[in-house]
Amino acid sequence: MKISLASLLLLMLCCLHRAQKLGSNEVENDDDLAETQRQRTDGGHELTLQSSTLDELRELRDMVLEQRTELRQLMSRVTATDSLVEALQEENEAQAIDLGAVQLGLITVQQWLIANMRHEEDLQKMQEGQNVALRELQNVNTVRQVAFSASLLATGGGNTNNNKFTPLVFKNIFTNTGNHYNTITGYFTAPVRGVYYFRYTGRIYNSSVYLGMTLVKNESPMVYAGDGPTTSGDYEDMVTNGAVLQLNAGDLVSVQSIGNVWDDAYHRTTFSGFLLFAL
Template structure:
């Protein structure tokens, strides 16, 4: 653009010089030959195109000057745009730095969150272990409490609830001791005559029986789940009118094992409670 302006300015200067030279020549021709009118008219006709060219050149100069002004305005706007672009680039750089810092902060927060999550998971695992141990301890305590409750087992009975008399079974049959002195835990039944073990453990049992004033036989035996364990017996005669028998045993019982006394023959009981059956838990296993 600058080369174009320089070219037109030089062209205008040359045309101006040519115009001045032509004017000088015209003036000299007029002074030398004022009478030659035809020649003067001819020179005048030649100057008219030159004047038109000059006018066009002047218009062209004005147009070039206007374009130069527009060019300066455009250059100023371009400079302003360059400044604005530079400012925007600086702002973009600042935003990129902030975005990078934010991404770094997010990564740090994610790492911290993962660490906290891992710590929380570990804490939850420890809590689960503690809860399991607590449940085990609670179950153990409950078991101990149950054992402590069932460990309180003892009973003592006699055959007849009231009055006196003989009881006779030709074959071994379970005696039902109806007069209950003690029945802690209610594990002896005065309806069936059976003691039922509430807990696995070691128990002690004892029984007694009495017979008098006849010539018959007394036989008493301790049975565990209908299996005989110990037996005691005697026979009354004219030389021995009254006999007493007794026996006992320590038994290892499982839960729900049953123990009873069976009679084969005669036995006597009265208000003195001569025929008895007793037992208690020594310790649980």
């Protein structure tokens, strides 16, 4: 009986010890479970954070890839633009060379035109000189044909009286080649510089006054002829003279008289002249 009680007590002690141990184990197990749950919770947060970070990294990677693609496209465009710029530069250089060649050609053409214009001007001057020479030659040929001859009265007869030396106007024209003798003023005008021959005649008829006649170059008397009054035994007379004169173009030559000078249908009072040669 004592053994049974002892055994029972021992058994109860063992059970109690086991129970305490189990209780301790349960407490430890509960703490472990709580720690495990806490670790699981923290791990979940960590997993969630890791997943979010991975998503962000994936988005960043995609952005980098997209930007890389855009960068490649941009580089391609830049390369194409550079090629286009180089092509344009080469084209501009070629055009500049062509433009330089065209400008050089234009300069050459301008120089050629200027030379031709100068040559044309020279030809025009030569032509003008030739025309002047031709006109001068024609004038020389024309003025070589200079001659005139005229008598004092065109019709009727009678004396022309002058109290002083006065130019006579010879109105009856025999010839006036070149029209250099003026039938209004009585002056001959030399057309060219040259040597001329002039001659005049005058008749005094039944006059109680003398007759004097002179050949005048411009305002200078050159040669003179005259006679005294007529008489019953010598009622008429003739005077005459002539000279070779060197004249300049525009010089004037006339015959002037003083006293009575007669003319009639026989044309005895005359004035004549012609060009011997030009100088």
